[in-house]
Amino acid sequence: MILPAQSEWYKDAIIYQLHVRTFSDSNSDGVGDFRGLQQKLDYLEELGATAVWLLPFYPSPLRDDGYDIADYCAVHKSYGTLEDFKAFLTAAHERGLRVIIEMVLNHTSDQHPWFQESRSSRDNPKRNWYVWNDTDELYRDARIIFIDTELSNWAWDPVSKAYYWHRFFSHQPDLNFDNPEVREAIWQVMRFWLELGVDGFRLDAVPYLVERDGTSCENLPETHDIIREYRRRLDESFPGRMLLAEANQWPADVCAYFGHGDEFHMAFHFPLMPRMFMAVRLEDRKPIIEILQRTPEIPQNCQWSIFLRNHDELTLEMVTDVERDYMYDEYARDKSTRINLGIRRRLAPLIDNDRRRIELLNGMLMSLPGTPVIYYGDEIGMGDNIYLGDRNGVRTPMQWDGHWNAGFSEADPERLYAPIVSNPVYGYQAVNVDSQKRSEHSLLSWMKRLVQVRKSSQVFSRGTISFLDPPNHRVLAYVREYGNDRVLAVNNLSSTSQAVELNLRKYKGFIPIEMSGKTIFPRVGELPYLLTMGPYQFYWFRLRRI
Ligand code: NOJ
Numbered sequence: 001m002i003l004p005a006q007s008e009w010y011k012d013a014i015i016y017q018l019h020v021r022t023f024s025d026s027n028s029d030g031v032g033d034f035r036g037l038q039q040k041l042d043y044l045e046e047l048g049a050t051a052v053w054l055l056p057f058y059p060s061p062l063r064d065d066g067y068d069i070a071d072y073c074a075v076h077k078s079y080g081t082l083e084d085f086k087a088f089l090t091a092a093h094e095r096g097l098r099v100i101i102e103m104v105l106n107h108t109s110d111q112h113p114w115f116q117e118s119r120s121s122r123d124n125p126k127r128n129w130y131v132w133n134d135t136d137e138l139y140r141d142a143r144i145i146f147i148d149t150e151l152s153n154w155a156w157d158p159v160s161k162a163y164y165w166h167r168f169f170s171h172q173p174d175l176n177f178d179n180p181e182v183r184e185a186i187w188q189v190m191r192f193w194l195e196l197g198v199d200g201f202r203l204d205a206v207p208y209l210v211e212r213d214g215t216s217c218e219n220l221p222e223t224h225d226i227i228r229e230y231r232r233r234l235d236e237s238f239p240g241r242m243l244l245a246e247a248n249q250w251p252a253d254v255c256a257y258f259g260h261g262d263e264f265h266m267a268f269h270f271p272l273m274p275r276m277f278m279a280v281r282l283e284d285r286k287p288i289i290e291i292l293q294r295t296p297e298i299p300q301n302c303q304w305s306i307f308l309r310n311h312d313e314l315t316l317e318m319v320t321d322v323e324r325d326y327m328y329d330e331y332a333r334d335k336s337t338r339i340n341l342g343i344r345r346r347l348a349p350l351i352d353n354d355r356r357r358i359e360l361l362n363g364m365l366m367s368l369p370g371t372p373v374i375y376y377g378d379e380i381g382m383g384d385n386i387y388l389g390d391r392n393g394v395r396t397p398m399q400w401d402g403h404w405n406a407g408f409s410e411a412d413p414e415r416l417y418a419p420i421v422s423n424p425v426y427g428y429q430a431v432n433v434d435s436q437k438r439s440e441h442s443l444l445s446w447m448k449r450l451v452q453v454r455k456s457s458q459v460f461s462r463g464t465i466s467f468l469d470p471p472n473h474r475v476l477a478y479v480r481e482y483g484n485d486r487v488l489a490v491n492n493l494s495s496t497s498q499a500v501e502l503n504l505r506k507y508k509g510f511i512p513i514e515m516s517g518k519t520i521f522p523r524v525g526e527l528p529y530l531l532t533m534g535p536y537q538f539y540w541f542r543l544r545r546i
Helices: 034-039 041-047 082-094 113-120 180-196 221-237 251-258 272-282 286-293 321-331 355-367 433-437 443-455
Strands: 015-018 051-054 098-103 154-157 162-165 200-203 242-245 266-268 303-307 371-375 464-467 475-482 485-492 498-502 511-514 529-533 538-544
Touching: 034 041, 034 082, 041 443, 082 098, 082 180, 098 180, 180 221, 221 242, 221 251, 251 266, 272 286, 272 303, 272 321, 272 355, 286 464, 355 443, 355 475, 355 485, 355 538, 433 443, 475 498, 485 498, 485 529, 529 538
Parallel strands: 015 051, 015 371, 051 098, 098 200, 200 242, 242 266, 266 303, 303 371
Antiparallel strands: 154 162, 464 475, 475 485, 485 538, 498 529, 511 538
């Protein structure tokens, strides 16, 4: 079943990001699978998600948790079969839930048959599918991304006695996008999944598709040409499907990936994310306003995607050196929580399990411009396990209930792909879906209400934003407008109570209605509008001309 091509559905989406492996294990082998996930669709629906984004589920040696693909058109056997995937997709679509999958096109695993062929001899027909060189001298201006593990972007291949290019781990050789055969092969992969009915792709590591000597090998015009061509083919054969860019770049460079509305539909706003955490710690709105003011307008048919946490580290690539030091000092004093240029923690542990800050950050996530992404488990305040290597600490099994293996699996606990978090603060006995369903005051119940309110008006998903400039810098206030709908969001970024005077002269005579309780507040008059706010409190007011 293919969902009807509803125009610009991605703008109004609530995306739930999850890894099949981490979610629910139906066959008791200790690893989550598609059948398990399918059984949990009720949960996603109840939360209010309208789309799921799945991390890579393809055959892979799993040395980068599946971002090292060995076969693009199949399912990793631990997660089930292609038939299981299809059944899951149909079940998701029956509920109107869209499915976004990963297209890791920049590189493959070194186990991929393409690479095996390519390395087998210098005159193999697939030799030119990867980026080979006799020395490691080319492309010197390209930075290293995984600085904790890689010393060079070149790796020596003892089989064919040459160097191959890789922007990530050395076991992930980059495909050669200058080769039309590669571009076609990747399109055929996309076609395969599109024909099955997937609603969109997150394109991984987009800026690095093409290399040119003397450049940073990022965001090159040739890369944009390739994307434009994929988009053209997508629109031609699969209208209504969506492309989402993973381009961890400054706003102006990411904006280029929207093109003239003819490249990506959506792109993550990477620089905004750390600044939300920064603003809360500094108790000052400046970092958020500054980055959003530096963000150019995007074409009408495009949309930002925004997030608090994901499966990777809280990346600090798109901040200044001073800002990075500040973030490390405030959020990663324990050095073992740092990785590459970032912090490998989940939302709740980052902010010391402070419910008020969790709510405030989610409030901003749901009211700032863009489509929000909720990272699995953050809706119940799951913790992490920093003793697991790489970024695995934020990818532990979903905590469903207080029983055996947190309800994730019936396998022996030793057999799980990763241990369940079980410390006294974040352990599954304390933090789980089942217990939170029983309380109207749990984080989960609160998140459901927040999502519901967000979905009650397209002003959040499609509206413009204008910032107010109250003298109290600890308060971030903005008005979102879409047609005749207006919402005023006011966020107290501080740990103490604050009073704020808002200049609402433009809305004189309007009545603010607090959206979660539908409470009527005093009419806006001549004088600055005075609000008092508790620590980390936020308000959403619908402004009604009554
Ligand atoms: C970005 C993904 O989010 C990350 O998890 C992965 O390690 C790199 N791309 C390399 O594929």
